[in-house]
Amino acid sequence: MSLRRVVITGIGAVSPFGQGAERFFKALEDGESAIRYIAELEEIQGLGPHVAGLVQGIDIKNIPRKIRRTMSPMSVYALLASQEALAQARVDHRLLTGGRLGIALGSTVGSVDTMEEFFKDFLQDRSIDGIKSMLFFKIMGHSCAANVAQTLGIAGRTLAPSAACATGCQAVGMGYEAIALGKQDLMLCGGADEFHPLTAATFDIIQAASTQYNDRPQCTPRPFDRDRDGIVCAEGAGLILLESLDSARARGAEILAEITGFASTSDASSIASPDPTPVRLCMDLALAEAGLNAADVDYVNAHATGTRQGDEAESRAIGDLFGTSIPVSSLKGHIGHAMAASGALELIACVKMLRSGKIIPTRNLDNPAIECSGLTLPRKIQTLNLQTIIKNNFALGGVNCAIVLRSFSNDQ
Amino acid sequence: MTNDEIIERTNAAIAEEFELNMNDLVPSASFKDDLGLDSLDAVDMVIVLEQEFGIKIGKDPKILKIRQLSDLHSYVIDKKNAFLN
Numbered sequence: 001m002s003l004r005r006v007v008i009t010g011i012g013a014v015s016p017f018g019q020g021a022e023r024f025f026k027a028l029e030d031g032e033s034a035i036r037y038i039a040e041l042e043e044i045q046g047l048g049p050h051v052a053g054l055v056q057g058i059d060i061k062n063i064p065r066k067i068r069r070t071m072s073p074m075s076v077y078a079l080l081a082s083q084e085a086l087a088q089a090r091v092d093h094r095l096l097t098g099g100r101l102g103i104a105l106g107s108t109v110g111s112v113d114t115m116e117e118f119f120k121d122f123l124q125d126r127s128i129d130g131i132k133s134m135l136f137f138k139i140m141g142h143s144c145a146a147n148v149a150q151t152l153g154i155a156g157r158t159l160a161p162s163a164a165c166a167t168g169c170q171a172v173g174m175g176y177e178a179i180a181l182g183k184q185d186l187m188l189c190g191g192a193d194e195f196h197p198l199t200a201a202t203f204d205i206i207q208a209a210s211t212q213y214n215d216r217p218q219c220t221p222r223p224f225d226r227d228r229d230g231i232v233c234a235e236g237a238g239l240i241l242l243e244s245l246d247s248a249r250a251r252g253a254e255i256l257a258e259i260t261g262f263a264s265t266s267d268a269s270s271i272a273s274p275d276p277t278p279v280r281l282c283m284d285l286a287l288a289e290a291g292l293n294a295a296d297v298d299y300v301n302a303h304a305t306g307t308r309q310g311d312e313a314e315s316r317a318i319g320d321l322f323g324t325s326i327p328v329s330s331l332k333g334h335i336g337h338a339m340a341a342s343g344a345l346e347l348i349a350c351v352k353m354l355r356s357g358k359i360i361p362t363r364n365l366d367n368p369a370i371e372c373s374g375l376t377l378p379r380k381i382q383t384l385n386l387q388t389i390i391k392n393n394f395a396l397g398g399v400n401c402a403i404v405l406r407s408f409s410n411d412q
Numbered sequence: 413m414t415n416d417e418i419i420e421r422t423n424a425a426i427a428e429e430f431e432l433n434m435n436d437l438v439p440s441a442s443f444k445d446d447l448g449l450d451s452l453d454a455v456d457m458v459i460v461l462e463q464e465f466g467i468k469i470g471k472d473p474k475i476l477k478i479r480q481l482s483d484l485h486s487y488v489i490d491k492k493n494a495f496l497n
């Protein structure tokens with residue numbers, strides 16, 4: 001069975017740096033940190049992390065009430081990022097609503113803020129009196145995908161993968177496969193999440209959250225660094241418009257990059273601690289699908305969140321497969337870990353890196369840890385002829401994902 | 413509470429909940445065609461009015477017959493008076 005080629009024709013971002021893919025990448029180029037001290041977190045008894053990367057400056061009043069009423073912040077972020085991606089790709093109303101465009105968009109969970117709102121009332125007297133009708137639409141697992149599809153009038157498939165920190169990457173993979181198989185011509189893909197203290201607490205409880213830099217928020221997280229102490233949670237949305245090469249060419253769309261491989265593997269050795277072997281297998285499978293060898297890859301965009309175990313396992317897997325000379329970096333030192341949005345936001349940055357020829361280094365990497373030192377870890381922006389990137393994302397629950405991204409030229 | 417006060421508080425409550433312009437809240441305004449509200453909004457309107465007036469409406473079938481703002485005013489006035497009696 002021959003598979004269709006799949007390209008990227010639009011990108012959109014809402015990140016802790018603000019709205020827009022341009023703003024996001026500029027902040028990465030400038031080496032900014034989006035991590036701030038959050039006073040509300042210090043008021044929570046027993047919670048170690050008091051820092052996070054939160055989205056600022058989004059005016060939700062611009063979204064009509066009838067659309068906004070079923071949306072928690074993550075859906076708002078996703079909608080704004082979707083509109084940016086569709087505008088860039090010049091997708092018109094007919095294409096958007098014609099049934100050949102679908103959506104694959106997920107979040108880690110539904111809106112925890114909204115759940116909290118429900119249980120605050122419900123647990124007082126175990127009564128549903130006074131519970132409003134919009135609640136469920138913000139709590140349901142496919143809230144982001146459904147809200148964006150409803151708002152934009154999407155008539156193709158609505159998929160809502162939920163694979164925690166690998167969600168965004170997996171959604172892009174699902175969209176890629178739907179187009180490659182000819183099921184859809186375009187797929188709006190990505191991930192979104194909104195911050196709630198429960199997210200930070202989840203990592204704190206399993207001793208995977210950064211807690212030692214509350215007085216120096218911009219010094220954490222520290223992927224691959226000797227002094228890394230865990231994840232810093234963030235929020236946002238990344239959306240990528242995938243399109244069959246035929247469709248993009250037929251309508252004269254600008255092609256930003258091509259996706260040539262995707263793989264996802266399950267690590268059944270532990271629900272929480274990654275093992276290098278399935279990580280390496282995942283990258284191997286993605287490369288095989290792309291018809292490439294390890295030597296063909298110019299740069300690895302790592303998942304590396306700044307945890308002791310995760311960074312070590314990924315470093316070993318990358319070292320085993322690619323050797324020591326390939327540049328590797330993680331973007332979490334700049335934005336923290338935007339959970340379901342992270343994979344898609346980082347992939348957007350990869351598209352920008354491919355097109356600019358600039359590799360963004362890992363922020364807060366001052367002293368590479370011994371267990372990660374077998375890799376080439378850039379400390380400043382590297383400029384080179386970037387043609388092929390592999391991008392990793394992993395999740396609690398043992399979900400691994402890898403995507404192969406290639407630059408595109410019209411003579412290919 | 414006078415009937416005028418009930419009408420005023422009803423209008424203020426639904427204007428705030430549904431982000432409506434008070435000038436549009438004329439008695440003949442249709443919830444669907446003029447104010448753009450739908451069946452999900454109707455569910456929330458019941459809750460807003462219950463909280464505003466301390467009355468119980470729940471799934472009262474009479475609510476389903478309400479089409480325009482004046483119908484709602486009459487309903488709330490009757491309900492409030494019944495509650496007081």
